[in-house]
Amino acid sequence: GEDVEQSLFLSVREGDSSVINCTYTDSSSTYLYWYKQEPGAGLQLLTYIFSNMDMKQDQRLTVLLNKKDKHLSLRIADTQTGDSAIYFCAESIPTGANNLFFGTGTRLTVIP
Amino acid sequence: GAVVSQHPSRVICKSGTSVKIECRSLDFQATTMFWYRQFPKQSLMLMATSNEGSKATYEQGVEKDKFLINHASLTLSTLTVTSAHPEDSSFYICSARSYSGWRGYTFGSGTRLTVV
Numbered sequence: 692g693e694d695v696e697q698s699l700f701l702s703v704r705e706g707d708s709s710v711i712n713c714t715y716t717d718s719s720s721t722y723l724y725w726y727k728q729e730p731g732a733g734l735q736l737l738t739y740i741f742s743n744m745d746m747k748q749d750q751r752l753t754v755l756l757n758k759k760d761k762h763l764s765l766r767i768a769d770t771q772t773g774d775s776a777i778y779f780c781a782e783s784i785p786t787g788a789n790n791l792f793f794g795t796g797t798r799l800t801v802i803p
Numbered sequence: 804g805a806v807v808s809q810h811p812s813r814v815i816c817k818s819g820t821s822v823k824i825e826c827r828s829l830d831f832q833a834t835t836m837f838w839y840r841q842f843p844k845q846s847l848m849l850m851a852t853s854n855e856g857s858k859a860t861y862e863q864g865v866e867k868d869k870f871l872i873n874h875a876s877l878t879l880s881t882l883t884v885t886s887a888h889p890e891d892s893s894f895y896i897c898s899a900r901s902y903s904g905w906r907g908y909t910f911g912s913g914t915r916l917t918v919v
Contacts, residue, residue: 722907783907
């Protein structure tokens with residue numbers, strides 16, 4: 692099956708930038724996504740990138756995609772305490788029902 | 804934007820009873836809905852994929868007779884946990900995908916099931 696890996700934990704100070712990394716194994720992915728999950732809640736789509744793009748910026752969020760290395764990153768500028776959550780990367784591949792394959796999740800803790 | 808409503812958000816039931824969880828797409832038609840289970844501090848595990856009007860496709864290791872999925876319309880899918888046991892206690896999340904693939908997948912807010 693598809694493997695999507697993330698580091699489990701990240702701590703940053705309020706106001707600093709956070710960079711969450713993700714690696715995947717299937718090069719046929721069409722879209723890659725970043726989701727945010729707060730405690731006891733569902734997943735909130737933060738942003739997505741099409742596989743033929745290298746970079747996408749949306750306000751404080753910057754997504755970088757290195758397709759050659761199968762590496763995806765999410766940079767959060769000026770990290771706030773409200774950004775503390777678990778962040779999942781996910782990819783969709785064009786087979787079957789186009790299900791999403793999720794990473795293991797990175798727990799981001801923002802220190803005031 | 805696309806909204807998926809999932810109910811209930813929290814349910815406590817006795818062992819041996821059945822619990823139904825609903826997932827509705829509010830402003831779009833969902834051709835495909837997915838049901839996930841999430842254990843504490845873990846990622847999401849896909850349980851099954853349901854397409855409107857057809858039988859659900861279950862992932863390996865998921866008992867289809869225990870986790871009944873019905874996707875009777877383009878806006879509603881239900882997951883029924885039958886004869887629930889304490890080991891079924893978990894966080895269940897649904898996701899819906901519209902005709903337009905670029906919209907991605909919209910998730911419900913999840914249901915915390917506790918079986919006592």
